[in-house]
Amino acid sequence: MDYTEQIISFHNFIADECIPGVSLDCAIFGFHDTRLKVLLLRWKDTSEWCLPGGFIYKTESVDRAAERVLYERTGLDKLFLQQFHLFGDAVRYDREEMWRRQKMPMSFSERWPERTLSVGYYALVDHTQVTPTPDFMTDECRWWDISDLPSLLYDHRQIVTVALQTLRSQLNWQPIGLNLMAEKFTIPELQRLYEAVLDKPLDARNFHKKIMGLHILTRLDERRTGKAHKSPFLYRFDRENYQKALGNGNLSFV
Amino acid sequence: MDYTEQIISFHNFIADECIPGVSLDCAIFGFHDTRLKVLLLRWKDTSEWCLPGGFIYKTESVDRAAERVLYERTGLDKLFLQQFHLFGDAVRYDREEMWRRQKMPMSFSERWPERTLSVGYYALVDHTQVTPTPDFMTDECRWWDISDLPSLLYDHRQIVTVALQTLRSQLNWQPIGLNLMAEKFTIPELQRLYEAVLDKPLDARNFHKKIMGLHILTRLDERRTGKAHKSPFLYRFDRENYQKALGNGNLSFV
Numbered sequence: 324m325d326y327t328e329q330i331i332s333f334h335n336f337i338a339d340e341c342i343p344g345v346s347l348d349c350a351i352f353g354f355h356d357t358r359l360k361v362l363l364l365r366w367k368d369t370s371e372w373c374l375p376g377g378f379i380y381k382t383e384s385v386d387r388a389a390e391r392v393l394y395e396r397t398g399l400d401k402l403f404l405q406q407f408h409l410f411g412d413a414v415r416y417d418r419e420e421m422w423r424r425q426k427m428p429m430s431f432s433e434r435w436p437e438r439t440l441s442v443g444y445y446a447l448v449d450h451t452q453v454t455p456t457p458d459f460m461t462d463e464c465r466w467w468d469i470s471d472l473p474s475l476l477y478d479h480r481q482i483v484t485v486a487l488q489t490l491r492s493q494l495n496w497q498p499i500g501l502n503l504m505a506e507k508f509t510i511p512e513l514q515r516l517y518e519a520v521l522d523k524p525l526d527a528r529n530f531h532k533k534i535m536g537l538h539i540l541t542r543l544d545e546r547r548t549g550k551a552h553k554s555p556f557l558y559r560f561d562r563e564n565y566q567k568a569l570g571n572g573n574l575s576f577v
Numbered sequence: 578m579d580y581t582e583q584i585i586s587f588h589n590f591i592a593d594e595c596i597p598g599v600s601l602d603c604a605i606f607g608f609h610d611t612r613l614k615v616l617l618l619r620w621k622d623t624s625e626w627c628l629p630g631g632f633i634y635k636t637e638s639v640d641r642a643a644e645r646v647l648y649e650r651t652g653l654d655k656l657f658l659q660q661f662h663l664f665g666d667a668v669r670y671d672r673e674e675m676w677r678r679q680k681m682p683m684s685f686s687e688r689w690p691e692r693t694l695s696v697g698y699y700a701l702v703d704h705t706q707v708t709p710t711p712d713f714m715t716d717e718c719r720w721w722d723i724s725d726l727p728s729l730l731y732d733h734r735q736i737v738t739v740a741l742q743t744l745r746s747q748l749n750w751q752p753i754g755l756n757l758m759a760e761k762f763t764i765p766e767l768q769r770l771y772e773a774v775l776d777k778p779l780d781a782r783n784f785h786k787k788i789m790g791l792h793i794l795t796r797l798d799e800r801r802t803g804k805a806h807k808s809p810f811l812y813r814f815d816r817e818n819y820q821k822a823l824g825n826g827n828l829s830f831v
Contacts, residue, residue: 344596345694381691385665409663409696411639440599440639442663496746 326367327428329459338434341378347389347442348376348410348479350486351399353450353466354503357512359519360450360466361483362397366425366476367460372467373476374483376441389444397464398456402446403502407489408482410441415478424476441478445486447502469519490520496569501560509547509555510534539565580621581682583713592688595632601643601696602630602664602733604740605653607704607720608757611766613773614704614720615737616651620679620730621714626721627730628737630695643698651718652710656700657756661743662736664695669732678730695732699740701756723773744774750823755814763801763809764788793819 324332351362363372377392379385386406394400415438422431455464467473469487472480490499494517503516514530534540540558547554578586605616617626631646633639640660648654669692676685709718721727723741726734744753748771757770768784788794794812801808 342598342692342694345599379665382667384667385663385694387667388665406663406665409639409660411633411642411660411696413636413638413641437635438596440596442665492750493746 326459330427331429333460334429334432335434337378338432340380342381344436344438345440345442346376346378347385347392347444348374348477348482349389349393349404349444349446350374350483351393351397351402351446351448352469352486352490352503353448353453354516354519355450355466357515357519358468358470359503359516361469361472362455363465363467363473363475364396364457364461365463365465367462369424369426369462371424371476372465372473374479385442389442393444393446396458396461399446399448399453402448403498404444404446405489405497406442406444408443408485410443410478410482410485412478413438415439415441416476421476441482443482443486445489447499449503449505451505487520491522494520498565498569501562501565504560507543507545507557507559509557510540511555513558537564537568539568580713584681585683587714588683588686589688591632592686594634596635598690598692599694599696600630600632601639601646601698602628602731602736603643603647603658603698603700604628604737605647605651605656605700605702606723606740606744606757607702607707608770608773609704609720611769611773612722612724613757613770615723615726616709617719617721617727617729618650618711618715619717619719621716623678623680623716625678625730626719626727628733639696643696647698647700650712650715653700653702653707656702657752658698658700659743659751660696660698662697662739664697664732664736664739666732667692669693669695670730675730695736697736697740699743701753703757703759705759741774745776748774752819752823755816755819758814761797761799761811761813763811764794765809767812791818791822793822 353360353362362375364375365372375393375396377396379388389404389406390400393402393404419431450466457464469483472483493499499520500513500516504513510531511527513534514525514527517530518525539561541561543557543559545557547557607614607616616629618629619626629647629650631642631650633642643658643660644654647656647658673685704720711718723737726737747753753774754767754770758767764785765781767788768779768781771784772779793815795815797811797813799811801811
């Protein structure tokens with residue numbers, strides 16, 4: 324099957340097997356080189372970018388659909404995945420314009436509903452542990468710095484914006500740091516993550532004092548190599564204390 | 578039109594004019610007699626309780642639908658209203674059992690989809706300012722203490738539970754106190770609200786010290802009457818400082 328046949332067959336499958344009028348889209352965040360990144364997919368044969376998204380089988384929970392769709396579209400699984408908002412504006416985007424920008428190789432089908440609501444999910448990954456793989460509709464998966472995004476298809480820019488606001492507001496009761504940081508990290512690296520999510524600089528001395536006061540980090544007998552004896556110690560999260568602090572909403576320290 | 582005719586005609590209207598397979602339900606919270614309450618509706622001619630809910634017109638945003646449905650079902654409007662979760666389990670409840678418990682005066686129509694997703698909203702009201710009014714499907718609107726709820730139709734018990742968890746997690750960045758308290762209140766009354774939402778007792782001296790430290794209250798030249806000169810002063814929120822504190826996620830003081 325060539326791409327045209329594949330996508331027509333896929334759209335027919337969705338119309339047969341999925342809940343009509345409801346999609347889901349996922350903002351996958353990673354942290355790399357002191358920057359917060361989001362994973363975008365370049366649509367086949369175009370220079371248009373979008374979030375990975377898809378549809379819900381008629382007999383499947385929406386949460387399960389989110390896991391499946393992410394896996395199908397990017398090859399990633401077992402991610403920390405949270406539903407955060409239903410995007411339900413009466414007109415979310417110009418459907419025919421999107422169809423054109425995506426260079427869909429067939430005309431718009433009457434089997435598609437007039438309007439689609441989309442359930443927004445965010446996922447957090449340790450950037451060092453994953454290698455996204457494009458599916459048949461995608462030429463490329465690429466991490467983009469959240470402060471330097473390209474133009475996005477649909478209302479996906481707004482979905483990223485709301486996902487980021489959600490991360491900010493949930494910093495003290497969801498395991499944001501635990502899921503975004505590599506296994507071992509220095510305190511300044513963790514501070515960069517908080518600065519990236521909150522989009523503001525933090526005072527280093529204050530950050531150090533407060534995070535140590537939470538007792539959620541274990542100092543390792545290792546240093547970040549490279550800078551002789553001044554190189555900083557590595558830490559990892561004490562998962563038990565971390566969970567306890569989350570349960571109390573107690574990670575609010577900046 | 579009698580009730581049977583009314584409800585058949587209403588269901589046909591929904592099937593014609595609304596998005597199929599998606600509903601919305603709303604947990605309206607109030608605070609009264611030091612207790613957190615939720616507004617429940619008793620279904621016509623039954624002793625079954627549920628949240629106010631309804632459907633989304635095909636051309637209407639989901640947020641706008643939530644305002645309209647609340648108004649139609651309870652007579653309340655201009656509430657502080659927030660979407661908080663999409664309930665999307667593959668099987669949310671036994672549909673035919675619900676139909677029976679509601680004593681629906683017609684058989685289940687094929688015009689209804691197999692499955693319904695529901696968008697959860699919560700609303701906060703100053704209990705002293707509102708008088709809920711039942712609609713034609715409802716015998717009675719009643720405030721129930723959240724720690725003493727009756728059996729609920731559908732999965733509405735779970736919707737209340739998740740709404741409460743959301744209130745707890747959002748205490749420091751949504752105007753929860755501002756929207757639930759009457760215009761004037763004493764510090765102990767405000768403490769009762771925080772205790773009710775968090776479902777745990779708070780230390781009075783600590784609460785007083787922390788809330789005063791936020792500079793979000795204005796002390797009035799009035800006392801709660803009744804107990805001679807020991808009666809406590811009344812306060813009201815300083816809306817400007819309150820909004821500033823919310824913007825910084827700074828209401829986290831318990």
